[in-house]
Amino acid sequence: MRQILSKEPWWATPPEPGQDELKLEWGWLVHYSEGEPRFEFVRERPSDDEIRNRKSCRITPAAE
Template sequence: MSLISREVWWFQPPKPGQTEADLKWGFLEIYSDRTAAFIDERPTPEQLATRKSCRYFPAEDEPE
């Protein structure tokens, strides 16, 4: 089994009114056997700023 992807990821999607600073961040690792794991390791500010995924933040008045 080998690591094929490691991306900055939130532990849970944001709720209305939450900001990036309110969330628990880590890394989503995908392995060659198709398993996935959340790694509880805070990304650097640069990694958070340049992430490709987990960019949706609902407006406070938007329904869940």
Template sequence: MQLISREPWWRNPPKPGQHEQDLEWGYLEIYKDGRTVFVEQRPTDKELAERKSCRNFPEAQD
């Protein structure tokens, strides 16, 4: 089982108007065989700030 990617990821996408600090964060691990695993370990603030994915936050609806 070879790990090919591990990056900060949210457990569930944000709801409209929800802030990223209110989300449950962990790591999404992707393995060579195509399997994905969500690891329940909060990334550091630096890792969250530098993440490449999980950046689309829906606008609040009035």
């Protein structure tokens, strides 16, 4: 049986330097358990709050 293990806001492509993250194409990265674990990108935009409060899919500033 297919079950959702996790569902996180995720961008379709990483932002360009200085690009506003809220203007990116967003969706959900869904992790399913069905035999071997499987990931799927669902093109359904999360709310702006869900995007701002996400735990993953972040770019950390490069050390200078």
